[in-house]
Amino acid sequence: MNILVVDDNNFIRQVVSAMIIDSGHVAIPVDGHVPALAELNKGTLDLVLMDIEMPEVDGFELTKMMREAHPQWFPIIFLSSNDSEEYLTKGIDAGGDDYLTKPVKQVILSAKIRAMERIVQMKGALDRANKQLEILSSIDPLTQILNRRGLEDVLASAWQSNRRQEAELSLLMLDIDFFKLYNDNYGHPQGDKCLTQVADVLNKTLNRTTDSLARYGGEEFVIVMPFTPVEGARFKAQELILALQKINIKHEYSSISPFVTVSIGIATTNDGASNISELIKQADIALYEAKEKGRNCSQVFQNK
Numbered sequence: 673m674n675i676l677v678v679d680d681n682n683f684i685r686q687v688v689s690a691m692i693i694d695s696g697h698v699a700i701p702v703d704g705h706v707p708a709l710a711e712l713n714k715g716t717l718d719l720v721l722m723d724i725e726m727p728e729v730d731g732f733e734l735t736k737m738m739r740e741a742h743p744q745w746f747p748i749i750f751l752s753s754n755d756s757e758e759y760l761t762k763g764i765d766a767g768g769d770d771y772l773t774k775p776v777k778q779v780i781l782s783a784k785i786r787a788m789e790r791i792v793q794m795k796g797a798l799d800r801a802n803k804q805l806e807i808l809s810s811i812d813p814l815t816q817i818l819n820r821r822g823l824e825d826v827l828a829s830a831w832q833s834n835r836r837q838e839a840e841l842s843l844l845m846l847d848i849d850f851f852k853l854y855n856d857n858y859g860h861p862q863g864d865k866c867l868t869q870v871a872d873v874l875n876k877t878l879n880r881t882t883d884s885l886a887r888y889g890g891e892e893f894v895i896v897m898p899f900t901p902v903e904g905a906r907f908k909a910q911e912l913i914l915a916l917q918k919i920n921i922k923h924e925y926s927s928i929s930p931f932v933t934v935s936i937g938i939a940t941t942n943d944g945a946s947n948i949s950e951l952i953k954q955a956d957i958a959l960y961e962a963k964e965k966g967r968n969c970s971q972v973f974q975n976k
């Protein structure tokens with residue numbers, strides 16, 4: 673562990689640092705709040721041993737400053753010659769995690785460091801697990817692409833990025849043609865297989881890491897294409913339609929093709945949408961118009 677030792681007494685800094693080194697860890701001794709905050713900003717510290725009575729900024733105040741500047745948790749242990757209950761309470765309230773009385777013994781300090789190391793490791797494992805759960809909560813379990821929640825996050829980020837760089841953002845909304853008839857006649861298990869096949873084809877056709885595919889709901893999909901003008905979106909829509917036609921998913925109940933097809937609505941930020949909801953609505957309108965044209969085609973939204 674990288675352990676920051678904050679104390680205005682040089683002798684104590686040296687003694688505590690020696691104990692830390694003997695315990696197999698790295699000691700980083702500093703005098704005062706300025707170098708302490710500078711070390712913390714490097715983002716390499718695992719534990720802080722904090723003196724309380726220091727000039728300019730005491731340990732209580734410095735702890736508060738650290739917690740405010742770095743909300744990500746890391747352990748702070750106070751080292752003080754004052755063993756009063758008032759100091760102990762004040763230290764915990766300030767954001768400290770433990771309190772040791774000076775002069776601290778090697779065996780006690782080593783034990784506290786081991787305990788904090790275990791807590792840090794457990795927290796790291798918990799953070800990784802939570803991150804994995806967060807990722808899973810954004811994935812559609814059937815198609816293994818983004819779900820509605822994941823789409824919202826991606827679209828919000830893309831919207832901000834394109835606005836900052838004054839670039840055009842394109843949105844494609846796709847709908848499997850006559851999917852209800854497909855489900856009704858082939859059965860829902862086969863319908864699920866169809867959705868998975870379509871999602872796989874769409875995903876493989878996206879050749880830019882910045883583009884994102886999501887299942888919007890039912891048989892609808894949405895593709896987010898940052899930094900893409902309408903011409904590029906129109907070209908990609910045609911590419912998607914052709915790619916789907918090549919795999920020939922049988923659909924004998926479709927009135928336009930013996931195979932599964934999709935209709936696509938296209939909207940871009942150059943069409944006057946002032947927010948994400950309007951952009952989605954425009955893509956939905958364009959999708960309806962594509963269906964009215966006969967399906968198995970794409971239509972660009974036009975602000976009339």
